[in-house]
Amino acid sequence: MKKAIIIDDEPRSAEQLQHVLAEAAPGIEVAGIAHDALTGLAMLRDHEPDLLFLDVEMPGPSGFDLLEHVDVHRLKIIFVTAHADYSIRAIRAGADDYLLKPVSAADLEACLGHLARSEAAAPQKLQANDILRFPVKDGFIFIRRAELVRVEGAGSYVYLHLLKGVRHMISRNIGQMEKLLADDPRFFRCHNSHIVNLDYVERFISTEGNFLQLRDGSQAEVARKTKEELFRLLENR
Numbered sequence: 001m002k003k004a005i006i007i008d009d010e011p012r013s014a015e016q017l018q019h020v021l022a023e024a025a026p027g028i029e030v031a032g033i034a035h036d037a038l039t040g041l042a043m044l045r046d047h048e049p050d051l052l053f054l055d056v057e058m059p060g061p062s063g064f065d066l067l068e069h070v071d072v073h074r075l076k077i078i079f080v081t082a083h084a085d086y087s088i089r090a091i092r093a094g095a096d097d098y099l100l101k102p103v104s105a106a107d108l109e110a111c112l113g114h115l116a117r118s119e120a121a122a123p124q125k126l127q128a129n130d131i132l133r134f135p136v137k138d139g140f141i142f143i144r145r146a147e148l149v150r151v152e153g154a155g156s157y158v159y160l161h162l163l164k165g166v167r168h169m170i171s172r173n174i175g176q177m178e179k180l181l182a183d184d185p186r187f188f189r190c191h192n193s194h195i196v197n198l199d200y201v202e203r204f205i206s207t208e209g210n211f212l213q214l215r216d217g218s219q220a221e222v223a224r225k226t227k228e229e230l231f232r233l234l235e236n237r
Contacts, residue, residue: 007040037061
């Protein structure tokens with residue numbers, strides 16, 4: 001049985017979601033409910049759940065603030081919010097899906113079904129993690145990690161930029177690609193929309209923003225909060 005944690009500052013919303021989970025997903029056990037981010041963070045460390053249902057707006061740290069202290073690669077994250085305009089930011093922050101309050105059984109089932117299909121169709125790692133396989137409309141494409149220069153997010157899709165100007169668009173978001181490449185120290189997410197292969201970084205440019213110049217001639221934007229970590233990784237290579 002899978003374990004879930006619910007973090008929501010509104011007790012009624014949390015209890016309603018727990019009730020819907022019990023009816024629509026009996027294979028998921030709610031291991032705990034927290035009504036603020038700090039309590040929820042401690043609960044996550046204690047229970048190590050498979051799923052996190054996370055509210056966005058809470059007193060004190062928000063749901064987005066909490067994610068900065070969570071290993072998003074170890075669990076599925078579903079934002080639960082009353083505001084549909086948070087959906088894009090939620091996906092970019094590493095969420096696997098989102099639900100609008102009040103959560104209905106139909107929406108919950110659709111969400112869990114989407115997560116299950118994503119896991120089943122997830123890119124498979126082959127040949128000692130050197131080759132990645134992605135499902136596409138007419139079959140599969142095979143990508144060598146060593147030839148992947150950067151990943152560019154575009155909503156629910158990403159562009160894979162390879163050597164020699166080759167580019168593929170696949171149905172994965174940037175958060176899912178970050179999880180897939182998390183075990184490979186060559187790749188670093190330098191911006192909400194960019195993951196770069198550090199082997200191909202040639203130059204850091206700080207004119208009118210921060211950018212990386214890559215060996216294929218392209219550029220990737222660098223977020224201010226990732227700059228120091230990026231420099232540390234480059235210096236230690």
